[in-house]
Amino acid sequence: MDVLLNNLDIFVEGFKNTIILFVVSAVLALVLGTIVGAMRVSPVPVMRAVGTFYVNLVRNTPLTLLMFFFAFGYPKLQLGNLSFTTLAIIALSLYTATYVAEVLRSGFNTVPVGQAEAARAIGLSFGPTMSLVILPQAFRAVIPPMMSVFIALLKNTTVAAGFSVAEAGTIRSYLAERGEPAIIVLLWVAAIFIVLVSILSVIQRRLEVRWRVAR
Template sequence: MDTLLNNLDIFTTGFKNTAILFVVSAVFALILGTIVGGMRVSPVPVMRAMGTVYVNIVRNTPLTLIFFFFVFGYPKLGLAELSYPVLAIIALTLYTATYVAETLRAGINTVPLGQAEAARAIGLPFMQSLSLVILPQAFRAVMPPMISVFIALLKNTTVAAGFSVAEAGAIRANLSERGEPAIVVLLWVAFVFVVLVALLSAIQHHFEKKWQVTR
């Protein structure tokens, strides 16, 4: 306990920044992933192709390489200067959005074909059919795997520690300078991550029970 209590400032700052990275990246990844997922099932070939290319390229690229591009390559493009935390959010968003898109696409495929046909029969165009009829059912169907995607995102935030972002992954390095035992620090970091993952799992179970009753 001494390691935790004597360095509460470092732990608090690290996990606060982790929470910011996670929440902001999760929101943007959900938005972008929903758009890309819609493109993947679009009746327009160009839209499907764009979604497929984006997902296949980004999802098959290691997250560390995406971070390397934004930290070392982006500044050379001569665009607006962005801080490391903002670049980390962009990298995490673009990477996670591909998994959100594929998870959502799987959920869309579970919606009975008759639902889409009924929507078209009453005159709804594709976008309205998708947003009003198909997506609400798809989100309910993919809640467990979607939470798994966000759990992976939470753990992926530790990659940012290697790129000068002071989050939970950097706690061990910071405390090693204070002479704290590395194994104890890592155990505390791991414990907090286990608690956070358990919290996400509890949210998942809550919505599963709620929507199961609704269905």
């Protein structure tokens, strides 16, 4: 307990940045993943091809390599000065969006075909049909796998520690300079991550209960 209390400033700062990385990346990944997921089932061949290419390319690229590109390759393109934290958010969002898209695509398959046919029968085009009819039902069907994606995102934020982003993954190296035992520090970091994952699990269960009947 002394390790935690004596270094509370480092723990608070590290996990504050971890939560910022997680929340911003989760929102961006959800938006982008929804768009890509819709493209994957679009009746337009070009949109399907673009969505498939993006998912296959990014999902099959290791996150560390994606981080490496944004940390060291992006600055060489001279497209603007962005902080390492911002670049880490972009990398995490692009990577996680592919999994969000695939989860949603599986959710689309749970929606009866008659729903889309009925929407088209009353004159709705693909966009309104997707946003008003298909997506609300698909989201309800994929709450557990979607939350698993976000839990993975929370843990993936530690990869940013290797690219000059001060978050939970850097706590051990900071406290090593203070002479704190590494194993105790890592155990505390793991314990706090378990608490954060447990909070996400509680949110998942509440969303399942709230939306179960609506499906």
